[in-house]
Amino acid sequence: MKIVIIGGTGLIGSKTAPILRQRGHEVVAASPDTGVNTITGEGLKEVLAGAQVVIDLANSPSFEDKAVLEFFETSERHLLPAEVSAGVQHHVALSIVAIDRTDNGYFRAKVAQEKLIEASRIPYTIVRATQFMEFLGGIADSSMTGNTVTLPPVLFQPIAADDVAANVAEVALAAPRNGIVEIAGPERAPFNEIVARYLKAIGDPRQVVGDPEAGYWGGRVEERSLVPLGEARLGRIGLDEWLRAHPAPANRRSAQ
Numbered sequence: 001m002k003i004v005i006i007g008g009t010g011l012i013g014s015k016t017a018p019i020l021r022q023r024g025h026e027v028v029a030a031s032p033d034t035g036v037n038t039i040t041g042e043g044l045k046e047v048l049a050g051a052q053v054v055i056d057l058a059n060s061p062s063f064e065d066k067a068v069l070e071f072f073e074t075s076e077r078h079l080l081p082a083e084v085s086a087g088v089q090h091h092v093a094l095s096i097v098a099i100d101r102t103d104n105g106y107f108r109a110k111v112a113q114e115k116l117i118e119a120s121r122i123p124y125t126i127v128r129a130t131q132f133m134e135f136l137g138g139i140a141d142s143s144m145t146g147n148t149v150t151l152p153p154v155l156f157q158p159i160a161a162d163d164v165a166a167n168v169a170e171v172a173l174a175a176p177r178n179g180i181v182e183i184a185g186p187e188r189a190p191f192n193e194i195v196a197r198y199l200k201a202i203g204d205p206r207q208v209v210g211d212p213e214a215g216y217w218g219g220r221v222e223e224r225s226l227v228p229l230g231e232a233r234l235g236r237i238g239l240d241e242w243l244r245a246h247p248a249p250a251n252r253r254s255a256q
């Protein structure tokens with residue numbers, strides 16, 4: 001079947017597309033560079049013609065509160081009606097665990113995105129993932145004062161992008177849930193300890209300090225604010241295995 005991946009050139013999109021192609025599907029990896037822009041609406045009608053499944057893996061170029069909210073709202077307002085017109089049968093979107101019980105600007109934007117999907121007439125599945133391991137470097141950088149990284153000692157359960165892509169592909173090929181599926185990494189440990197392990201493994205001398213008052217992207221967090229509370233599918237790749245495969249800081253990313 002024809003599957004369109006919006007944001008198909010990004011971190012998760014570029015890993016999801018080959019999995020689906022290998023299973024014999026026609027996959028279009030769409031992005032502004034390929035003439036498909038969910039903010040302007042450019043190219044949507046053309047790319048969605050004949051598509052049965054759409055996977056939305058687009059991300060905002062700016063994480064400023066107002067900009068990110070505008071990105072996800074505008075994007076869905078163009079994409080969802082275009083999918084209705086094209087007769088798309090399953091809309092899959094990648095969201096984040098705990099966005100509706102942990103407050104920060106980016107999470108509020110993802111809640112707005114989910115609400116638009118739920119209110120649409122298209123059968124859907126929302127995959128909520130914990131933070132990507134590829135994001136650990138960006139977290140350290142954004143939580144740094146001088147040479148010290150300060151993080152709350154709350155539970156953290158990062159997942160490798162390869163595991164996210166495998167789960168997104170599996171969900172896209174299954175029947176729509178009209179609900180949420182949660183995915184997380186196989187290990188749960190205090191946030192500051194995981195980031196300290198990451199920095200040590202890449203030879204970064206920065207010290208990590210656990211401070212219960214330190215928030216996450218400006219929002220207050222408690223012990224279980226960032227991890228799944230109920231049943232979640234677990235990835236296969238543990239942090240040590242991921243670190244062995246990613247020994248250099250080249251995989252640092254600044255995303256949520």
Ligand SMILES: NC(=O)c1ccc[n+]([C@@H]2O[C@H](COP(=O)([O-])OP(=O)(O)OC[C@H]3O[C@@H](n4cnc5c(N)ncnc54)[C@H](OP(=O)(O)O)[C@@H]3O)[C@@H](O)[C@H]2O)c1
Pocket residue numbers: 006007008009010011012013030031032033036037038039040056057058059060061094095096097110128129130131132135255256
């Ligand atoms: N980072 C995390 O820890 C985390 C955790 C859970 C869920 N998520 C979610 O996972 C999703 C994918 O994240 P990612 O890290 O794979 O993103 P990414 O690497 O930043 O890729 C974003 C993709 O979106 C495309 N894009 C940007 N603006 C667009 C537009 N106007 N129209 C169409 N496509 C556009 C980009 O194309 P260009 O490259 O051409 O600009 C790129 O292909 C996001 O929705 C994010 O909220 C992230």
